[in-house]
Amino acid sequence: VFAFSLIDPLADKILSSPNKVLPVIHSLLENNPKIQTLFVKTGHLGKLLPSIQNGDVNSIDLLTLIFKSSEAGSFRPFLSETNLMNSILEQALSTTPNEKRRDFLYLLGYIIKGDEALCSLLSNDQIERLLTISISSNNSSDIDAGLFCLECFTVKLSSKLAETICIQMSTKMCGILTNYQTEQLPTSSLLSIASSCLISNHDTV
Numbered sequence: 001v002f003a004f005s006l007i008d009p010l011a012d013k014i015l016s017s018p019n020k021v022l023p024v025i026h027s028l029l030e031n032n033p034k035i036q037t038l039f040v041k042t043g044h045l046g047k048l049l050p051s052i053q054n055g056d057v058n059s060i061d062l063l064t065l066i067f068k069s070s071e072a073g074s075f076r077p078f079l080s081e082t083n084l085m086n087s088i089l090e091q092a093l094s095t096t097p098n099e100k101r102r103d104f105l106y107l108l109g110y111i112i113k114g115d116e117a118l119c120s121l122l123s124n125d126q127i128e129r130l131l132t133i134s135i136s137s138n139n140s141s142d143i144d145a146g147l148f149c150l151e152c153f154t155v156k157l158s159s160k161l162a163e164t165i166c167i168q169m170s171t172k173m174c175g176i177l178t179n180y181q182t183e184q185l186p187t188s189s190l191l192s193i194a195s196s197c198l199i200s201n202h203d204t205v
Contacts (some may be wrong), residue, residue, distance in 0.1 A: 004038060011044040018051045022058035024066060033071045036183045040066065040075045046082035053087050055100040060107055063088075076115050085111070085121060092149070093129045097139065105133070105145035113152035119160075135189045141184075147192055154196045161197055177191040177205070 006028060013021045022139045029036045034081030039045075045066075051059035063084070066075055079085050088111065092104035122130070130153075154161055180187040 004035065004094035007035065007038055008042065008045075011039065011042075011047060011161075014044070015050065016048040018058065021050070022056075022062055026058065026062050029065060030061070033069055036066055036069050037071055037074070040078050043078075043081065045075075045078055045084060049082060049084055049087060052084060052091070055091060055098070055104075057100070057103070058100060060100065060103045064103075064107050064110060066119075067107070073114070076111065076118060079111070079118070085118065089122070089126060093133070095129070097137075097142075101133075102141045102145040105130075105142065105149045109145075109152035114155050116156040118155050119153055124164060127161060130152070131161075131164065131193070134193065135186045143189060147189060149192050150193055151196045154199075159197075160181075161193070 006070075007025070010021045010025050014025075029039060040104070042164045045063075048063060050148075054065070066072070069075070088104055088108055091098070092101060092108045094101070112122075130146055130149060133142055135152055137143050137146065150161065173181075
């Protein structure tokens with residue numbers, strides 16, 4: 001009851017004092033699906049947008065907590081009331097490397113996992129960008145996060161991913177496989193992605 005009574009007053013201060021209230025809200029929501037449900041279904045997700053746009057770690061952690069939850073499936077429809085998805089995509093797939101990319105890629109993966117409508121929001125160019133990060137980034141943490149995100153994507157849209165690999169990026173992928181002896185890490189990433197596609201949908205062969 002105490003936690004329920006605190007959520008609305010704390011959420012009302014997100015915009016003015018995010019650094020102070022977000023860690024408190026995170027503590028209240030952690031391991032508490034009922035409080036998570038209250039936070040999401042009373043319309044507080046959108047208040048995280050400015051912090052997400054600024055790459056705030058506390059807001060990323062809070063959204064990750066929410067969308068890793070066992071109740072995540074019931075939370076995803078509420079994203080349509082916000083512009084969070086667009087901002088997360090921009091941060092995760094920016095052509096300019098940033099220190100928060102890894103966190104945004106993991107968050108993006110948790111959000112889209114098992115949701116065809118959200119996966120469909122990724123354009124072909126964005127899928128290609130995600131593949132490029134996962135295969136040829138100079139940052140190993142970004143590669144791991146990108147592969148996780150792609151694994152979440154293949155739960156529903158493995159055929160679209162396979163199409164991007166085989167058609168839109170065919171020349172680049174052939175180059176990697178042809179030079180597999182000197183392109184060992186990209187080859188390993190590509191084979192990992194292909195395995196995820198095949199496990200999700202055997203027709204992608």
